[in-house]
Amino acid sequence: xxxxxxxxxxxxxxxxxxxxxxxxxxxxxxxxxxxxxxxxxxxxxxxxxxxxxxxxxxxxxxxxxxxxxxxxxxxxxxxxxxxxxxxxxxxxxxxxxxxxxxxxxxxxxxxxxxxxxxxxxxxx
Numbered sequence: 001x002x003x004x005x006x007x008x009x010x011x012x013x014x015x016x017x018x019x020x021x022x023x024x025x026x027x028x029x030x031x032x033x034x035x036x037x038x039x040x041x042x043x044x045x046x047x048x049x050x051x052x053x054x055x056x057x058x059x060x061x062x063x064x065x066x067x068x069x070x071x072x073x074x075x076x077x078x079x080x081x082x083x084x085x086x087x088x089x090x091x092x093x094x095x096x097x098x099x100x101x102x103x104x105x106x107x108x109x110x111x112x113x114x115x116x117x118x119x120x121x122x123x124x
Contacts, residue, residue, distance in 0.1 A: 006071045010037065010055075011045035016072035018081040019059060034058055054088070065089050 008016075011027040014035075020026040027045035029035055035042045036056040037049065049055070053068045066085040075081070107115065 005050050007048035007050045008071045009045060010035065010042055010047045010049050013049050013068065013072065013084070014055075014057075016075050016081065017066075017084045018075070018078060019057070019064070019066075029057060062089065062092065 011023055011030055014020050014026040014029075015023040020029065030042050030045045030047070033041045033043055034057055037047065038054055039056075049068050051068050051070060054065065055068065056063065056065050058064070065088040067088055068084070069086050070084050072081070072084050
């Protein structure tokens with residue numbers, strides 16, 4: 001601690017910033033090699049981060065890139081957690097998860113009735 005810069009464990013910071021629900025989940029992601037610290041894999045959850053470091057990790061289906069702005073004292077509310085980082089993730093288009101029936105996906109009740117009526121007429 002000769003340099004005096006405030007540092008914190010990477011798993012603890014990810015938990016404080018509310019990227020992971022529990023600290024053990026954050027530690028598992030770091031141990032598995034899914035988190036990069038300044039472009040290199042962080043393999044130990046005890047690795048320290050300081051303000052100015054850039055973290056890259058997957059969160060769901062999105063790859064997050066964040067720059068550490070501050071070290072948190074506690075895991076507080078969301079606005080307090082959002083002040084700990086600057087999000088550098090590129091904006092992505094939101095794709096609807098389940099499109100309506102346009103020849104794709106599952107038809108609704110009305111469309112199924114119409115299909116049933118056309119099938120009955122074909123058999124007559």
